[in-house]
Amino acid sequence: MHDVKWIRDNAEAFDAGLAKRGVEPHSAQILAIDEERRTLIQDLQEAQSRRNDASKAIGKAKATGDEAGAQALIDEVAALKTRIQDGEDRQRQIDEKLETLLASLPNLPLDDVPVGEDEDGNVEVRRHLEPRQLNFKALEHFDLGEAGGLMDFELAAKLSGARFVVLKGQLARLERALANFMLDLHTQDFGYTEVVPPMLVRDPAMFGTAQLPKFADDQFKTGAPDDEDAHWLIPTAEVPLTNLAREAIHAEEELPLRFTAFTPCFRKEAGSAGRDTRGMIRMHQFSKVELVSITTPEASIDEHERMTQCAEEVLKRLELPFRTMVLCTGDMGFGARKTYDLEVWLPGQDAYREISSCSVCGDFQARRMNARCRPAGEKATRFVHTLNGSGLAVGRAMVAVLENYQQADGSVAVPDVLKPYMGGLETLALGG
Template sequence: MLDLKRIRTHFDVLAADLANRGVEAEILQDLKALDEERRSLLVQTETAKAKRNTASAAIAQAKRQKEDPAQAIADMQKLAGDIKKLDHQLAEIEEKLQSILSGLPNIPAKDVPVGTDESENVEIRRWGQPKDFTFDIKAHWDIGEKLDILDWERGSKVTGSRFLFYKGLGAQLERAVYNFMLDEHAKEGYTEVIPPYMVNHESMFGTGQYPKFKEDTFELADTDYVLIPTAEVPLTNYYRNEILDGKELPIYFTAMSPSFRSEAGSAGRDTRGLIRLHQFHKVEMVKFSKPENSYDELEKMTSNAENILKKLELPYRVIVLCTGDMGFSAAKTYDLEVWLPAQNTYREISSCSNTEDFQARRAQIRYRDEADGKVKLLHTLNGSGLAVGRTVAAILENYQNEDGSVTIPEVLRPYMGGREKICEKP
């Protein structure tokens, strides 16, 4: 959430920044007007309360001097009514202010490119060379079905569209991928966590999913529980409403979890395969950092995600998202896109973002700075390290062979009992 005082003080500058994120000028003008009305009412309330205190003192004085306090009592009753009315008005305005503030996206960092959509994202580097195949390449869904390791038909029967069964060596490959990722992140200093797979509404608000993106989630009816859309939510909220010791920062967490997404608004997109499912595994990285170090931590986090792709020898590119394509809570985001030969394009496999103090303000995650003893908002960062299903899709397509088999990347073989290939059953 944005700081109202900062908006008030730098209104024109922030209005321009938010316009680049698609926020209409009228919304900010409404916010400004409500803030001004609120501040005026606060002055009136404080004045009325001061008068009430004077009236109360006058009643006491009249009683001590055995005088008639009727007029002072009448004055205090009128002031009490005025204060009640002002408090009611303040509560209504406060609710409207918070509603607008909670729906405003983060301010983009100064070096984020301005743009309206993904076509204006900026590629900053590539790694690896896409393989030249000498045979007709297959899509990962066809490879998975042919090898009898991915079963969409029965997933759809048992649950519905965009669900599947991993089977046999497919399940083992998925498990190998996320165990490899977790082991790599542990080497990089991340503490592995197994989080709850359900969180409450306050946690969803803390990371910015609620209230704006409720339709993208799966809520449990008649409860306060929501199936997590990403492990970012429980990991970031781990320290909600806490004050950390600045000497402990930075703190790194990593977790593998299922992610549940309704994919609202994605009808007709990626209806086949592992790219866009309602349930999928993802390895997440979350960091808590002092503000002055958070952009160095973003570069390290992005490098941590790239390390996975390099060791799997999967070609990829890194792009920086423009203002119109960034996530709601992000101040700056790098996307990693892996090469999928059957689609002849790069597809997102990780997003690494610095949210600065946006989530920390919503979730009230603070630290006591050892330099001056003051309590301050820290910065939170999150990134996929990586989306597991999309990694499996990339392996199946990039490592496919003419005979229908799939070579297992060398770094995954220890996790699969030394097996080198997944072959069709005779």
């Protein structure tokens, strides 16, 4: 959500920021609604003041025997009451109109974000390790997983339809091992607090992190569309973790708050027809370890770099080749001001594929959640800054391990860092 007061003072900068994201100017429309609202509020305040004065004058008129004057005042108070009620109804309509418009507009990019239309405008920042040279034809993860029946898409389709998978045996354990390794790293080495959040949330939580209203079609919802008791299945643990700060005032000396969680995530993948139709790259249900930070405005940029490095460390310890990209304005998420994508090398696809996105959102989400902080010794509050990132997508991490650690006989070596989580197992005999 954007700050109308800031837009009043920075209309050109606001429109320029939207233009970088390919969005037409909106400041004139916003400020026209805002001016109408402010004029109406002033009129209501004047009417309420006059009603109070007139109400007091009724008693005085009656005390002096001025019945005609008293009746005139009574009629005036009644007219003012109607005027105020109508004005308050009008204000609610204007407030809703303004909020709906502001909620439809994406966050403004930071100045150092490259301007571009799509993923072709993304810029590589750094890379780690060169892809391993295989002396055999690299298989994709689904060929490796299906060989021993441990990755079953057909069975999942019988249960749930397309874009689901059943993992069994060593691959089920590998997913658990990856998640436990990531959680241990983030909690023990990087100071994140592990959370087990709800998987079902209400509308305000989804609105707070900007999944609603714009991305409703990409979400799964329980119950009928008009059911007030219906819940949304979380598309990412970003939703419940970030909303831990909602409608609260946090002491600035207690920030940053850093949370991590391992959860299933649910997405309809609307608009992805024909993309990654085989395998575990793009699923309706997938597992992810999420990172969320709640911090002060001054610390958020440094926190973004730190969070990205935490996600990178997972790939480094798994010894997987990857590159870090800064997304351009046309490829960046709706609520982000700047995003780094980590892209891991997949030899089966002969390509780098996204495995993590780490974003700084400024106060965009905090305004939607009313999440604030207060400096020590001060009465005034301000909005916190929020950040989120994948640390990592567990299913895609499994894909990367299978493809990068595959061996000529169809088996897969277990990365050293995962062996303690796999009971000392050295190799996954997937074809056995």
